[in-house]
Amino acid sequence: MTIRFMEPFGRAWDRMKLALFKPFDIHKWFVIGFNAFLAGLMEFSNSSGGARGSRDASFGEFIHFPRTAWIWLTDHPGWAMAILFGVVVAIAVIVTLTWVSSRGVFMFLDSVARNRVEIAKPWREYQKEGNSLFVWRLFFGLLCLLFFGALIVYFFIQGAALYDSGIGRALPLAFILGTGLVTLALVLVLGYIVLFLKDFVAALMYKNRISAGAAWSLFLGLFKKHAFHFLGYGIIVFLLMLVFVFVAIVAGLATCCLGWILLIIPYIGTVVALPFWYLLRAFSLEFLAQFGPEYDVFLWPAVPEAPAPGPAVV
Numbered sequence: 001m002t003i004r005f006m007e008p009f010g011r012a013w014d015r016m017k018l019a020l021f022k023p024f025d026i027h028k029w030f031v032i033g034f035n036a037f038l039a040g041l042m043e044f045s046n047s048s049g050g051a052r053g054s055r056d057a058s059f060g061e062f063i064h065f066p067r068t069a070w071i072w073l074t075d076h077p078g079w080a081m082a083i084l085f086g087v088v089v090a091i092a093v094i095v096t097l098t099w100v101s102s103r104g105v106f107m108f109l110d111s112v113a114r115n116r117v118e119i120a121k122p123w124r125e126y127q128k129e130g131n132s133l134f135v136w137r138l139f140f141g142l143l144c145l146l147f148f149g150a151l152i153v154y155f156f157i158q159g160a161a162l163y164d165s166g167i168g169r170a171l172p173l174a175f176i177l178g179t180g181l182v183t184l185a186l187v188l189v190l191g192y193i194v195l196f197l198k199d200f201v202a203a204l205m206y207k208n209r210i211s212a213g214a215a216w217s218l219f220l221g222l223f224k225k226h227a228f229h230f231l232g233y234g235i236i237v238f239l240l241m242l243v244f245v246f247v248a249i250v251a252g253l254a255t256c257c258l259g260w261i262l263l264i265i266p267y268i269g270t271v272v273a274l275p276f277w278y279l280l281r282a283f284s285l286e287f288l289a290q291f292g293p294e295y296d297v298f299l300w301p302a303v304p305e306a307p308a309p310g311p312a313v314v
Helices: 006-020 026-038 057-063 065-075 077-114 121-127 127-164 169-208 214-225 227-254 256-262 268-272 275-290
Strands: none
Touching: 006 026, 006 275, 026 077, 026 268, 026 275, 057 127, 065 077, 065 127, 077 121, 077 127, 077 169, 077 275, 121 127, 127 169, 127 214, 169 214, 169 227, 169 275, 214 227, 227 256, 227 275, 256 268, 268 275
């Protein structure tokens, strides 16, 4: 089995052109764009400190910020209650958006896999899979919060201890660099998990009508055999995102910031950039389809079928 990158990208490009431009249908753009908007609700397409001399006050203020903030909150209970209420509201909003986005993932998948222009039907049809994805994402989000929370707590407690001990500059710099490298490694690992969940695990859930846990089991069996190919896929997606950002910057400058304004408007921005998001979604499915027919999610041809020949004219 030969796994390629450019060939599935080329087929994804053909599907995008065929679905969105042959013919161009503005109604289709707005419907598929809405599904893509819901699917991307929780993506954040999904963090320096200065060294001190012998006793640099700015580093000391920074590393003791949690202690200072806690003292301030205990002295201002009204503000503490307001902040706590804001946190609770934010959590409720995030949980709701995660649930809606999880259903939207399968709506957008359905639009690309079937070349279908519907909203209500895939919302109802993939309710079970969407809810399973939501529960998995919710627990994964809590796990990420625990990881980063523990890392932040360690950074401030250990950093404050190093500062208060009065040691020289070299050790705090090494401590900050080491913590930064650990954070970067954690971000990379969690980023790949999020990417694989959205691009491959959700696709397997969609095709086989199974839970998130069962789909992860299928994907991990495939990942063990082709780990480097999937890691390479992540690098290509990252490079494509950089290209998209560059094109968006150029388009914004060329249109006197009008393009930027359109892109930052919720939903409208997704519709404007729909060819790119459609291309990414189709690319992930085409890449997955290389591993065998049991991984092929598409239910429509990548090229238009030729019309049947008419009767011969004598």
